[in-house]
Amino acid sequence: MKKELNLSNDLSWLRKAGGPAIISGPCSAETEEQLISTAESLAATGRVHMLRAGIWKPRTRPNSFEGVGEEGLVWLKEAGRQTGLPVTTEVANAKHTEEALKHGIDVLWIGARTTVNPFSVQEIADVLKGVDIPVMVKNPLNPDLDLWIGALERINQAGVTRLGAIHRGFSSFEKTSYRNIPKWEFPIELKRLFPELPIVCDPSHIGGSRELLGMISQKALDLEMDGLMIESHVSPDDAWSDAKQQVTPASLNRILGELIIRNKTT
Numbered sequence: 507m508k509k510e511l512n513l514s515n516d517l518s519w520l521r522k523a524g525g526p527a528i529i530s531g532p533c534s535a536e537t538e539e540q541l542i543s544t545a546e547s548l549a550a551t552g553r554v555h556m557l558r559a560g561i562w563k564p565r566t567r568p569n570s571f572e573g574v575g576e577e578g579l580v581w582l583k584e585a586g587r588q589t590g591l592p593v594t595t596e597v598a599n600a601k602h603t604e605e606a607l608k609h610g611i612d613v614l615w616i617g618a619r620t621t622v623n624p625f626s627v628q629e630i631a632d633v634l635k636g637v638d639i640p641v642m643v644k645n646p647l648n649p650d651l652d653l654w655i656g657a658l659e660r661i662n663q664a665g666v667t668r669l670g671a672i673h674r675g676f677s678s679f680e681k682t683s684y685r686n687i688p689k690w691e692f693p694i695e696l697k698r699l700f701p702e703l704p705i706v707c708d709p710s711h712i713g714g715s716r717e718l719l720g721m722i723s724q725k726a727l728d729l730e731m732d733g734l735m736i737e738s739h740v741s742p743d744d745a746w747s748d749a750k751q752q753v754t755p756a757s758l759n760r761i762l763g764e765l766i767i768r769n770k771t772t
C-alpha cells in the first residue's frame with residue numbers, strides 16, 4: 507500500500523528558529539505549584555520551546571498515580587501563559603481529546619500505549635476532524651513500523667497536517683541498560699519514507715535514567731532528528747511518576763549545553 511502523508515511545511519508550531527526543538531516539563535502534572543515552578547525555571551534557561559506535562563497517566567500497574575485529570579489542564583495553560591511557552595499533553599481517548607481542546611492546549615501527543623490500538627487512535631482522530639491542532643504520535647510499545655505509520659495516517663486523514671512523530675524506544679523482556687530499546691533503524695526508516703515529517707526523540711523514556719540522557723540526545727542529533735522531549739521536574743527524586751529519569755531544569759540546561767549540533771537543521 508502506498509504510504510503518503512499530507513504534511514504542512516509550517517514547522518513553527520514545533521520550533522521558532524534554527525536548531526532542534528526542545529520540549530520539556532514533568533512526566534506528570536502533580537500540583538499547580540510544581541508545574542508552574544518547573545515551567546518558570548525551564549523558560550529561564552532560554553533553551554526550551556514547548557512545555558510538556560502528563561495529565562492522564564497510562565500506568566502499567568494499577569494502584570499507581572494516574573494523573574490529576576482535567577484540573578491539570580488549567581494549571582498547564584496557566585504555566586504556558588506565565589512563561590509564554592506553548593503547552594502539550596498526552597491524550598489517550600476521545601474524552602481526553604475533547605477536554606484538551608476545550609482548555610486550548612496548543613499541541614497534543616498520542617502515547618506509546620495508545621498508538622498500539624487503532625480503535626483508540628481512530629477515536630481521537632474522529633474528535634480531531636476539522637480541528638487545526640498539531641499532533642505528535644509516539645511509536646507503539648512494540649517495534650512495528652506499520653502500526654506507527656498507521657496511527658500517523660489516521661490522524662492525518664482527519665485533516666491534521668501539522669504532524670510529528672516521537673521516537674521513545676520499544677519495550678522488551680530482554681535486560682538492557684535502556685528502559686526501552688531505541689532501535690534507531692525505526693526513526694531512520696520513518697524519515698526515509700517521510701522526509702518532511704519532523705521526528706522528536708524522547709531520551710527520557712528510552713533511557714529510563716538521568717545518566718543516559720546526554721548520550722541518547724547526542725545520538726538523536728547526530729541522526730538529524732528534529733527535536734528532543736526530555737522530562738524535567740523541580741524535585742525529580744520526589745516525582746510521582748518516572749522519578750529516575752527526570753532532571754532539574756538546571757541539569758537539563760547543562761545537558762543541552764553540552765550537546766554538539768553537527769548538522770544543518772533549518
Ligand code: PEP
Nearest residue numbers: 533560617618619674711
Ligand atoms: C510520558 O511521556 O510520560 C509517557 C507516558 O510516555 P510513553 O507513552 O512514551 O510511555
Ligand code: MN
Nearest residue numbers: 533737747748
Ligand atoms: Mn514519563
